[in-house]
Amino acid sequence: MRLLAVCLLWLTAASALAATPRIGMVTMQPGEIFFERFGHDAIVVVDPQTGAATSYNFGFFDPGEPDFIARFVRGDMRYRLAALPFEQDLAMYREEGRGVSVQWLDLDDAQARGLADALAENALPEHAHYRYQYFDDNCSTRVRDAIDRALGGGLRRQIEGRSHGATYRSEAVRLASPAWWMWLGFDIGLGPAADQPLPVWAESYVPMRLAAALREVKNTQGRPLVREEQELLPHRIAPEPTEAPVRLWPWALAGLAIGVGAIWLGGRRTRMLVTLALPLWTLAGALGALMLFIWLGTDHRYGWANHNLLLLNPLCWLLLPGAWRVLRGRAAGPWFARILGAIVLLAVIALFAYWLPVYPQRNAHWVALLLPAHAGLWLALRKR
Structure with a gap:
């Protein structure tokens, strides 16, 4: 038994x-x-x-x-x-x-x-x-x-x-990098919440x-x-991308080149400069409006309070009427230079916000590109 x-x-x-x-x-x-x-x-x-x-x-x-x-x-x-x-x-x-x-x-x-x-x-x-x-x-x-x-x-x-020191932004940008538009969307559209070490x-x-x-x-x-x-x-296509650190100097050189070029062109070919600036202002206003909508109108919380709004904002759309007047040989109007100055001031605030330890956002490369570009356009066109 x-x-x-x-x-x-x-x-x-x-x-x-x-x-x-x-x-x-x-x-x-x-x-x-x-x-x-x-x-x-x-x-x-x-x-x-x-x-x-x-x-x-x-x-x-x-x-x-x-x-x-x-x-x-x-x-x-x-x-x-x-x-x-x-x-x-x-x-x-x-x-x-x-x-x-x-x-x-x-x-x-x-x-x-x-x-x-x-x-x-x-x-x-x-x-x-x-x-x-x-x-x-x-x-x-x-x-x-x-x-x-x-x-x-x-x-x-x-x-x-x-x-490992990774962030939501670093991983998203790394994996999206083979598609430039996807990389660009993540890098511009993510706010400071995406930059906390994970x-x-x-x-x-x-x-x-x-x-x-x-x-x-x-x-x-x-x-x-x-x-x-x-x-x-077996994996038969391109391997998983590795993380590539953002080098600041190419962005800064490009921003300085745009700013200096704008000042030079503004003293000689004002209409040509405004013609070149129109797409920039239109796109900057559209991106700013989109970032504002993500912040105030959606649940995409990692896009909220995006510091890139200080660099690309809907104020740029207010420059378009004055730009059209310049292209027609007329004065841009009294508010044109003030709006240009406000856009530069916001870009300067973005630079200070980058260095603040409270709620930082890794967007130094965008500041390096867009701050001198906005400043150059302001210096070239403020007298219009």
């Missing part, structure tokens, strides 16, 4: 072990389309009985929703978690030539089953949707948080206190950063959390 009881206990334990799902975090390298620049990740759960692998992917959205564009503009996007066969999820990345790797996690039985059950519950239609935030709540942070809950908060405890926990909004963080984490038994790392698909 004792032998029979021991055999039953062994069979029960073996059955429980066999029923433990295998959990892995899958990291997809950046692609070439703008919404693929940040890479992607998912959690794969392998059924121990059938061997079927299910991908839990938090990156699905429906651009066909009637209010999709309005939500995007307001910063109120809806994403959802989808559970789909892992091979089906890999198919797109294989076609695009994007590298995919998996980190198999060393979780105990209860943690693995709990994580698998929580993901299955989360993927139900009534629970799948969530409010997407680019930095704070995206496909990567959802994966990070799911693993952290399985570890009882152990992931956050281990990586919250460390930092702990590794927050830095892991980028999937590749999360994968790197997991390599340094221990599980609840003190062993490395990543039991095994495996490449599933």
